[in-house]
Amino acid sequence: xxxxxxxGAIRGxxxxxxxxxxxxxxxxxxxxxxxxxxxxxxxxxVGIAYEPETLSPLLGYGKDxxxxxxxxxxxxxxxxxxxxALAVALPEVxxxxxxxxxxxxxxxxxxxxRPFTAKDVxxxxxxxxxxxxxxxxxxxLDAVKEVRASGDDTVxxxxxxxxxxFAQRTVLPVVPEHIAGKQDVNTGDFATAPVGTGPYKLVKxxxxxxxxxxxxxGYWGGAPKVKKFTMAIIKDDDxxxxxxxxxxxxxxxxxxxxAEGFAKDQHKKTYAAKTYDYRNVTLPTxxxxxxxxxxxxxxxxxVDRAAMVDKILDGAGKPAYGPVPTGSPWFAAGTERPHxxxxxxxxxxxxxxxxxSDGIREKDGVRAAFxxxxxxxxxxxxxxxxxxxxxxxxxxxxITTQAGTWEVIEPRxxxxxxxxxxxxPGDPDFDQYTLLNSSLAGxxxxxxxxxxxxxxxKALDEGRKSGDTAARRSAYDSIQRELVKNPGYxxxxxxxxxxxxxxxxxxxxxxTEPHDHGLASGPxxxxxxxxxxx
Amino acid sequence: MARMAGxxxxxxxxxxxxxxxxxxxxxxxxxxxxxxxxxxxxxxxASQHDLDQLRANLGADQGLVSxxxxxxxxxxxxxxGDSSVLRRPVADAIGERLGWSVLLAATAFLVAVVxxxxxxxxxxxxxxxxxxxxxxxxxxxxEAAPAFWLGLLAIWFFAVQLDALPAGGLTDxxxxxxxxxxxxxxxxxxxxxxxxxxxxxxxxxxxxxxxxALEEDPVRGARARGLSERTVLLGHxxxxxxxxxxxxxxSRVPELITGALLVETVFSWPGIAAATVQxxxxxxxxxxxxxxxxxxxxxxxGNLLSDLLYGIADPRVGFDG
Numbered sequence: 001x002x003x004x005x006x007x008g009a010i011r012g013x014x015x016x017x018x019x020x021x022x023x024x025x026x027x028x029x030x031x032x033x034x035x036x037x038x039x040x041x042x043x044x045x046v047g048i049a050y051e052p053e054t055l056s057p058l059l060g061y062g063k064d065x066x067x068x069x070x071x072x073x074x075x076x077x078x079x080x081x082x083x084x085a086l087a088v089a090l091p092e093v094x095x096x097x098x099x100x101x102x103x104x105x106x107x108x109x110x111x112x113x114r115p116f117t118a119k120d121v122x123x124x125x126x127x128x129x130x131x132x133x134x135x136x137x138x139x140x141l142d143a144v145k146e147v148r149a150s151g152d153d154t155v156x157x158x159x160x161x162x163x164x165x166f167a168q169r170t171v172l173p174v175v176p177e178h179i180a181g182k183q184d185v186n187t188g189d190f191a192t193a194p195v196g197t198g199p200y201k202l203v204k205x206x207x208x209x210x211x212x213x214x215x216x217x218g219y220w221g222g223a224p225k226v227k228k229f230t231m232a233i234i235k236d237d238d239x240x241x242x243x244x245x246x247x248x249x250x251x252x253x254x255x256x257x258x259a260e261g262f263a264k265d266q267h268k269k270t271y272a273a274k275t276y277d278y279r280n281v282t283l284p285t286x287x288x289x290x291x292x293x294x295x296x297x298x299x300x301x302x303v304d305r306a307a308m309v310d311k312i313l314d315g316a317g318k319p320a321y322g323p324v325p326t327g328s329p330w331f332a333a334g335t336e337r338p339h340x341x342x343x344x345x346x347x348x349x350x351x352x353x354x355x356x357s358d359g360i361r362e363k364d365g366v367r368a369a370f371x372x373x374x375x376x377x378x379x380x381x382x383x384x385x386x387x388x389x390x391x392x393x394x395x396x397x398x399i400t401t402q403a404g405t406w407e408v409i410e411p412r413x414x415x416x417x418x419x420x421x422x423x424x425p426g427d428p429d430f431d432q433y434t435l436l437n438s439s440l441a442g443x444x445x446x447x448x449x450x451x452x453x454x455x456x457x458k459a460l461d462e463g464r465k466s467g468d469t470a471a472r473r474s475a476y477d478s479i480q481r482e483l484v485k486n487p488g489y490x491x492x493x494x495x496x497x498x499x500x501x502x503x504x505x506x507x508x509x510x511x512t513e514p515h516d517h518g519l520a521s522g523p524x525x526x527x528x529x530x531x532x533x534x
Numbered sequence: 535m536a537r538m539a540g541x542x543x544x545x546x547x548x549x550x551x552x553x554x555x556x557x558x559x560x561x562x563x564x565x566x567x568x569x570x571x572x573x574x575x576x577x578x579x580a581s582q583h584d585l586d587q588l589r590a591n592l593g594a595d596q597g598l599v600s601x602x603x604x605x606x607x608x609x610x611x612x613x614x615g616d617s618s619v620l621r622r623p624v625a626d627a628i629g630e631r632l633g634w635s636v637l638l639a640a641t642a643f644l645v646a647v648v649x650x651x652x653x654x655x656x657x658x659x660x661x662x663x664x665x666x667x668x669x670x671x672x673x674x675x676x677e678a679a680p681a682f683w684l685g686l687l688a689i690w691f692f693a694v695q696l697d698a699l700p701a702g703g704l705t706d707x708x709x710x711x712x713x714x715x716x717x718x719x720x721x722x723x724x725x726x727x728x729x730x731x732x733x734x735x736x737x738x739x740x741x742x743x744x745x746x747a748l749e750e751d752p753v754r755g756a757r758a759r760g761l762s763e764r765t766v767l768l769g770h771x772x773x774x775x776x777x778x779x780x781x782x783x784x785s786r787v788p789e790l791i792t793g794a795l796l797v798e799t800v801f802s803w804p805g806i807a808a809a810t811v812q813x814x815x816x817x818x819x820x821x822x823x824x825x826x827x828x829x830x831x832x833x834x835x836g837n838l839l840s841d842l843l844y845g846i847a848d849p850r851v852g853f854d855g
Contacts, residue, residue, distance in 0.1 A: 134572065
């Protein structure tokens with residue numbers, strides 16, 4: 001976080017430096033170097049903004065699948081559908097939905113030449129679940145009771161409770177026991193020099209500089225045509241855009257305002273990835289104002305989501321009415337709430353929140369005012385928070401925005417509102433269970449708003465345990481409709497991620513992306529299937 | 535001389551002890567939570583049970599003194615512990631980065647000393663002359679300019695406008711091997727920026743020292759004896775003019791370290807600077823302590839070096855008793 005604000009300071013100073021230099025230099029010749037780098041189509045260099053802490057799946061790397069160096073039992077295709085990877089088919093699920101059986105692909109080798117077997121799968125899962133392993137995401141495998149190998153080619157998972165989205169958790173990368181099993185899982189060099197079965201081999205990871213991969217010629221899915229693939233770690237947005245323009249990079253993730261600058265470049269294409277990445281405001285039940293359902297509903301209507309998408313996201317996003325994006329097949333049609341200030345005022349009037357002399361409402365001596373925290377240094381959250389406060393003011397609710405680090409915000413979450421973000425694609429259980437379940441209220445960062453709603457709790461359990469898609473759909477529909485009646489959060493926007501890439505390859509697509517900007521995000525999620533353009 | 539060095543080294547031990555304890559105390563008092571820093575985004579969805587487990591695994595639930603003691607006894611037996619932020623042993627993490635930082639700092643230091651001495655002598659030759667005025671005012675301006683500001687300016691001019699030098703990194707982005715000529719090319723800008731940011735102090739000290747020396751009797755005597763201007767300037771005046779600069783050599787070490795920190799960040803130089811910032815904000819005790827010991831040792835050695843040089847250069851000074 002401090003590093004973040006330091007970057008901000010540096011960037012500010014950079015702008016000052018540029019301004020000063022421009023004043024001195026009379027002739028500022030712009031347009032540095034056009035597009036079209038001289039490199040062949042079999043090598044690609046992309047600029048990314050985030051660096052992983054580790055490349056070991058045992059410590060959390062690639063847990064959502066698609067990790068270039070590794071494969072999971074299953075993987076997700078462009079439309080986020082599950083398909084087999086190291087398994088030959090989707091798992092067989094027992095009638096009580098407590099046993100998942102995977103048949104493994106035969107003849108797969110790790111890139112060091114040793115064969116992949118069921119023992120590697122068992123090792124991977126049991127190591128992650130070991131309390132001594134410092135994997136902060138291990139809670140995602142909470143449902144697993146036991147994993148065992150049955151022969152060389154079959155793995156059987158036994159669950160503690162029926163967990164419908166379990167198969168989607170098995171996109172987790174599998175590591176070789178013969179290497180990772182011989183060292184300290186938390187500090188061993190497997191985290192910096194990993195070996196897997198994936199389409200690429202790690203050549204070099206120069207921390208805070210770049211991660212370089214080369215194609216794995218023996219990949220079971222066929223050798224990739226892009227032979228060299230490099231991810232340059234460039235945290236500053238402006239520097240990334242500059243290096244993309246100078247031809248140093250073939251592609252990069254960019255914020256909307258910088259991506260705009262490449263719109264007219266004929267050699268480059270912009271890809272907008274749809275995401276589950278939402279921004280919302282927690283409305284804690286412990287606060288006299290935000291805990292009142294009338295206030296929550298009024299805020300839900302008073303907020304102008306379309307304006308936020310236009311002004312804050314430059315159009316690269318969608319209004320959000322819940323954790324499920326409007327474009328998702330799980331979205332309950334008809335739960336969209338249009339911006340309606342008059343209706344918001346009416347709800348507050350009827351609930352007894354009367355405007356005071358300064359226009360701010362009051363009820364039983366309580367002023368309709370509360371603080372809203374956002375992560376300092378995060379411009380996007382700040383913009384959302386300010387827009388939300390200004391919309392609320394029009395309805396007579398006074399919100400004071402305040403910036404702070406998580407250390408400052410966390411102790412206050414129970415009673416004060418926070419501009420939060422999150423989102424994991426795929427199963428509707430992933431986000432909603434931890435966001436809305438009353439038993440998880442205040443458990444770490446789960447259910448930050450301390451939301452408690454019996455109907456929702458019941459539907460969450462149904463959705464999680466049922467193996468029937470129709471039953472699950474109706475459960476998640478009822479949750480979304482319940483959120484209209486009693487919103488625990490005000491959902492604001494789902495944010496598109498923008499990528500600008502040289503138009504030199506065929507086969508570029510994007511997946512639906514999570515909140516977290518992992519390495520796998522972006523059009524290079526399937527770089528192994530790109531082919532150079534003729 | 536050996537006695538002085540020995541005594542200083544003996545004195546260094548308690549200083550290092552106090553400094554490391556100070557680091558642990560300050561880090562423990564900071565509002566940052568090592569567990570949250572370790573977990574990152576995953577921590578935002580982890581259950582309290584998992585976070586508590588992580589806290590125990592990382593040893594973050596222990597008291598300040600016991601953690602310090604554990605680190606200290608480990609360090610004395612050669613085990614510097616494991617860095618939580620880099621997920622690997624501290625010794626490895628520092629080992630792979632320190633070299634690049636030393637290369638950057640040493641090159642910059644050389645630039646500053648050589649260029650600073652040359653400019654200082656040139657300026658002192660005619661104090662008040664146009665060259666002196668130029669050099670002096672440029673030096674004062676540079677003194678006020680932060681290193682990262684110079685860095686951004688250099689990137690803008692040399693990398694973006696002229697496209698003459700790379701904007702950052704240790705090697706070309708697409709390159710996977712570290713070759714001498716690539717590193718040399720990538721070193722130019724960061725080393726020049728760091729060197730130039732240290733330049734004013736050397737220039738001004740040398741200028742003052744040489745100018746004063748030119749006024750002193752021995753030098754005037756030498757001039758009167760008809761020795762060439764060159765001999766007078768370089769042989770007599772520079773020799774005594776350099777004395778104050780020798781003290782400066784040691785005392786600039788801390789500045790050089792903080793300067794390198796900023797310059798490395800701007801140029802994505804894979805030195806220990808980024809690790810230092812990360813270690814501090816993530817309350818990564820073992821890494822932070824090791825880096826602090828290194829920095830303190832560098833400062834102490836710098837001071838010792840300048841005192842030794844001073845003693846050698848000016849026999850009247852001798853080595854402290």
